[in-house]
Amino acid sequence: MNPSFSLAVVVDDDPDIALAARLALRDMFERIEALSSPADLIPLLKRESPDAILLDLNFQRSATDGREGLDFLGKIMDHDPDAAVVIITAHGAVSTAVEALKRGASDFVAKPWSNERLAATVRSAAALRRSKIDARVERSRASELAHGTETPLIGRSASIERVRRLIERAAPTDANVLILGENGTGKEIVAREIHRLSKRGALPMVAIDLGATNETIFESELFGHVKGAFTGAAGERIGRLKAADHSTLFLDEVGNLPLHLQPKLLTALEQRKVVPVGANRPVDIDVRVVAATNLSVEQLADEGRFRQDLLFRLNTIEIHLPPLRARREDIPLLLDHYLALFARKYDRPARAVPPAALEVLVRHDWPGNVRALRHAAERAVIMADGEHYRTEDFTLPSRPDASAVSAPEIATSLNLDQFEKQMIERALRMHHFNISLAANELGLSRGALYRRMEKHGL
DSSP states (O other), X not given: OOOSEXXXXXXXXXXXXXXXXXXXXXXXXXXXXXXXXXXXXXXHHHHOOOSEEEEESOOSTTOOSOHHHHHHHHHHHHHOTTOOEEEEEETTOHHHHHHHHHTTOOEEEEESOOHHHHHHHHHHHHHHHHHHHHHHHHHHHHHHHHHTOSOOOOOOSHHHHHHHHHHHHHTTSOOOEEEEOOTTSOHHHHHHHHHHTSTTTTSOOEEEETTSSOGGGHHHHHHEEOTTSSTTOOSOEEOHHHHTTTSEEEEXXXXXXXXXXXXXXXXXXXXXXXXXXXXXXXXXXXXXEEEEESSOHHHHTOTXXXXXXXXXXXXXXXXXXXXXXXXGGGHHHHHHHHHHHHHHHTTOOOOBOOHHHHHHHHHSOOTTHHHHHHHHHHHHHHHOOSSBOOGGGGOOOOOOOHHHXXXXXXXXXXXXXXXXXXXXXXXXXXXXXXXXHHHHHHTOOHHHHHHHHHHTTO
């Protein structure tokens, strides 16, 4: 079973309790950290963002009032108001647990617990946290679109002008659109521009990354579920298709949807109805679908990989986004935009890019496309200390030769963080910044790889 969430943290000074929690939750999380003292939790929260935290209330010997745990609960909520904290308490301490709920805890479990009860409680708390974050991101993006501050589709090349014309023609219709392009070319930007210019643009666009959606929760994510539909379904949940009613649903990385799940998506789109998990009656939906994939036309034509009837449903209009190496004339414009953007963000002075450095940047192949250029510009703004930007400020990765790819690399540092960064960089270069392939090479989910890339500034 693939884990549904990335990280859980168990804070309890009893190693047996911590071990029991790890065993009960190991199928749900990619990683579980156990801490014996709540004092270690805040430093961890400054580095990472756990999907769920299990927090004991008493740590000092003979302590039974829960004050220490409640105090640290307040610190957790101050640091992250969306934190999903499940309190671990003893039988008979219900009043303290209720006080914890008032202070922001998601739920509580009593010792000794049943593993099913613990797993259901933690899953619900983590899912609620994810929903809160997703909703805030959508509201933020909708606000950015309304005020025109989101990154635009930048460029004057002929290929980008063709993309703009297709967007202008397709957006006012309700036709489904399929956006094709390598990772980092700006497929989501195009999707949001189509939505903004459509008749549905007054409502927020709803997005789901099918490449990062666990198979076991696919139906719940897309179609929703009713209370009691499965273990952990503590309440009703509206799926993404219904959430996008009268708006636009953006299916990111649709090409990574497993073949056996594709008929379920096709049926919903054809019938314009969804049946939430555990429900008996279908619910009508009115959505416009914009999908995106990094698969090529040839890969999509492989019936063993992608259903052709679903492809026909999605690609009423196809928009091909060119890689950055195919529109090098746009690189100076993109650099100007991102260098100015990050100079404002980090309150750094404006600097020019000398012609020699600009030539190097324009000739670079940018295997990660616009996303890689954006990250390089951000690093340059942070690292530059001279009057002008230098080529080395952008820390462009060198292209590995065949021997470097095929032979095992020896880490240049024994520091675990540095070693992890080196391995991620190697996998990204090996697969030309194809996130799905690099994640598979590393044994990670796409979402986990994105989080680690953000952590290391890649």
